[in-house]
Amino acid sequence: MKSNKIKNTAIIGLGYVGLPLAVEMAQSGYNVTGIDIDENKVNKLNNGESYVLDVSDNDLQSVLDNGKFIATTDYSKISEADAISICVPTPLRKTKDPDTSFIISVVDELIKYLTKDTLIILESTTYPGTTEELIQTRIEEELDFKVGEDFYLCFSPERVDPGNKEYNTQNTPKVIGGTTEKGLELAVELYGSFLEKIVPVSSTQVAETVKLLENTFRSVNIGLVNEMAMMCERMGIDVWEVIEAAATKPFGFMPFYPGPGIGGHCIPLDPMYLSWKAKTYDFYNKFIDLASDINGNMPRFTVHKIGDILNERAKAINGSKILILGMAYKADIDDLRESPGLELYRLLEAKGAEIDYHDSYAESFLNGDEKVYTIDLTADTLEEYDCVVLSTDHSNYDYEWITEHADLILDTRNAFHGISSDKIYKLGAPIDDNKRVSPLFR
Numbered sequence: 520m521k522s523n524k525i526k527n528t529a530i531i532g533l534g535y536v537g538l539p540l541a542v543e544m545a546q547s548g549y550n551v552t553g554i555d556i557d558e559n560k561v562n563k564l565n566n567g568e569s570y571v572l573d574v575s576d577n578d579l580q581s582v583l584d585n586g587k588f589i590a591t592t593d594y595s596k597i598s599e600a601d602a603i604s605i606c607v608p609t610p611l612r613k614t615k616d617p618d619t620s621f622i623i624s625v626v627d628e629l630i631k632y633l634t635k636d637t638l639i640i641l642e643s644t645t646y647p648g649t650t651e652e653l654i655q656t657r658i659e660e661e662l663d664f665k666v667g668e669d670f671y672l673c674f675s676p677e678r679v680d681p682g683n684k685e686y687n688t689q690n691t692p693k694v695i696g697g698t699t700e701k702g703l704e705l706a707v708e709l710y711g712s713f714l715e716k717i718v719p720v721s722s723t724q725v726a727e728t729v730k731l732l733e734n735t736f737r738s739v740n741i742g743l744v745n746e747m748a749m750m751c752e753r754m755g756i757d758v759w760e761v762i763e764a765a766a767t768k769p770f771g772f773m774p775f776y777p778g779p780g781i782g783g784h785c786i787p788l789d790p791m792y793l794s795w796k797a798k799t800y801d802f803y804n805k806f807i808d809l810a811s812d813i814n815g816n817m818p819r820f821t822v823h824k825i826g827d828i829l830n831e832r833a834k835a836i837n838g839s840k841i842l843i844l845g846m847a848y849k850a851d852i853d854d855l856r857e858s859p860g861l862e863l864y865r866l867l868e869a870k871g872a873e874i875d876y877h878d879s880y881a882e883s884f885l886n887g888d889e890k891v892y893t894i895d896l897t898a899d900t901l902e903e904y905d906c907v908v909l910s911t912d913h914s915n916y917d918y919e920w921i922t923e924h925a926d927l928i929l930d931t932r933n934a935f936h937g938i939s940s941d942k943i944y945k946l947g948a949p950i951d952d953n954k955r956v957s958p959l960f961r
Contacts, residue, residue, distance in 0.1 A: 525638065525709050526550060529600035531625050533560055533590060535784075535854070536642060536677040537606030538571045539688045545582035547713035552600065553590040564590040572681055572852055573688075597632035602640065602709055606677065608784070609643045615791050617646055622653055629654075630661050638671040638705045640695075641723075644730050644789055646796035650674040650723040655698060671702030674723040675710065676730030681783075682852035692716040696726030734789035735807055740775045741786070742810030745817050748777035748947030752824075758947035759933045777947050779910050779931040780817040780859025782848025787814070787857045818862040821946060822870070825906060825929055828944045832927060834905055837871030842894075842904040844921070845911020846878040853880040860910040864891075875904075879915060898924045909934055 526549065530541040533555040545551040555561055563570055567580040582588040597603060607621035622643055629639070641650050650673075655666050664670050675695040680686060693714050697703025703719055711717045720726050744762070751758035758777060766774040781787050790811060794804040826836050848858035855861065860876070861884060867874050868886075877896045884891055894900060901907065901924040909916075912934035922928065922940050931946040944950060 524705065525601040527552070527599055527601050528709075529554055529597055529603045530606060531555075531603065532606035532608070532621075532643075533557075533564065534606065534608070535571055535573070535681055536679050537604070538564075538569070539573050539679065540604060540606065540642070541588060542574050542578055542582055543688045543713055545585075545587035546578070549587065549713075551582070551588045552596045553588065554592070554594060554596060555590065556592060558592055561590040561592055572854075573679075594628040595632050597629060598634050600637060602638040602705075603629070604640045604642055606642045609645050609788075609792075610784075611788050611791055615795065617792050617795055619645060619649065619653060622649070626654055626657050629658065633658065633662065633664075633670065635664065635669045636671075638673070638702065638709065640673045640675050640706055640709075642675055642677045644676060644734075644785065644792065645727060646792045647724045647727045647731070648796070649727060651698060667699030667701055671697070671699065671705050672723070673697040673702050673706040674726045675706065676726060678730070678733075681854050682849070689713070690715045692718050694718045694720060694726050694729050696720045696723040698723055728793070731789050731793040734785045735793055737775075738781065738786050738790045738814065739806050739810045740773070741777075741781055742813040744775045745777045745813050749820060752947055752949055755949045755951075757945070757949075759936065759945065776933070777931075778817065778859070779821040779863060779908075779946065781814045782856065782858040782860075783854060784856050787811075818859050818866055821859075821863060821908075821929070821931055822866045824944070824946060825867070825908060826870075827950055828927060828929055829906055831950060832905070836867060838873075839905040840873045840875075840903060841867055842901070842907045843867075843874065843876040844878075844896075844907060844909045844916065845913055846876050846881045846884060846893075847911050847913075850912050851880070851914055855881055855884055858911075861886075863908065863910055878911065878913070880913065901925050 528544055528549050529552045530537045531554045533553045541551050541553045567576055567583055569576050569579045605625050607625055610618045612618050641654060655672050658664050658670060659666060666672050673695055675693060678691045693710050695703060695706045695717060697706060707717050707719055748758045751761060762774055762776060765772050790807045794807045797804050829836060829839055843860055843863055846858060846860040847854055848856060864874055875894045877893050882893050906927045907925040908929045909931055912932035918935050918938060922938050922942060925942060928943045930943055933945060935943050
């Protein structure tokens, strides 16, 4: 059901967040203009080709055919919009400071084309205070518009989980905070017309902090379980058996799992936004910094384990042929952002290994100036490698078949559980314990 006050919307940034939102809006009857600076992306979209896993070509084509969606690089289309959603990236600089340059670039265009009575909703994850500092202040100063009278401004954190089969844009609860009551009312009416549940909060700062808390919670708990994996390995305990047994408790415990590192746009980056902002108040987030350090060093811990298991076969990393299975940051998606697999590749390469990778979702990646392509996964190719490292547990891998043809395996995701073989070693389990299979995994 379409909002009565808003008919034309613009979505700025057509990536994993913006494109699903644009298609959802268009399917609900809004006239949606998608704006992106990448001309190649715009051309693909206008030809009915989706590059986002959660948006099918059929859904995209349907909103193109009915005239409800069009993609463009032309920012002047902002002037025709009743509501604008900003969904641009917010990476970190190498110094771990927030890089808000994409938001600033969008505001530069808003200044040129914004008309009165427009609703602006920022969805890009950022530090508390960004919406008012970077958007409200500039518009009020440079256009002499007053928020709540001449334009309306809200923040609504994206909660996209690429590849999630259960939760998507439409059925994930949507948090919204406004700079004024009227702006919040408009945003709730707009998003409430096509999303199942809206969660209004008292301010944009609260909404900004909600997203940071969500991903800081995940980062800290993943850091804890990664540290447990290192500890259990040293103590001769299988961390995976520990976690599975602990998860049988019906209250007071939520299972998190170790791995070769953390990836994606959110978990590695969002807590650092909160930590950076807190420092401006002379508050230091010890949990965040510690978790970031542990998680960031898991690729090195994994490489150390690879060295140990090769040593069991009287081999070294230097000169060995190693295959990484899975380069995406999590299973069954094509997203390579911040993937620990990329770091594993670089670390192993630096140690003199001959590295290849396979990923049916991600056919290539850039390693410096070199474009690296996935290999074909066959029995013959598997047998060529001294070690196979399972980095991402895609569901389309046949783990029994891999075990049959590989010479040596390091399983960083417990994907080979239940398979008893002296070829398989697990991250978070002692090397001399790799043959034992817990009753939980039989």
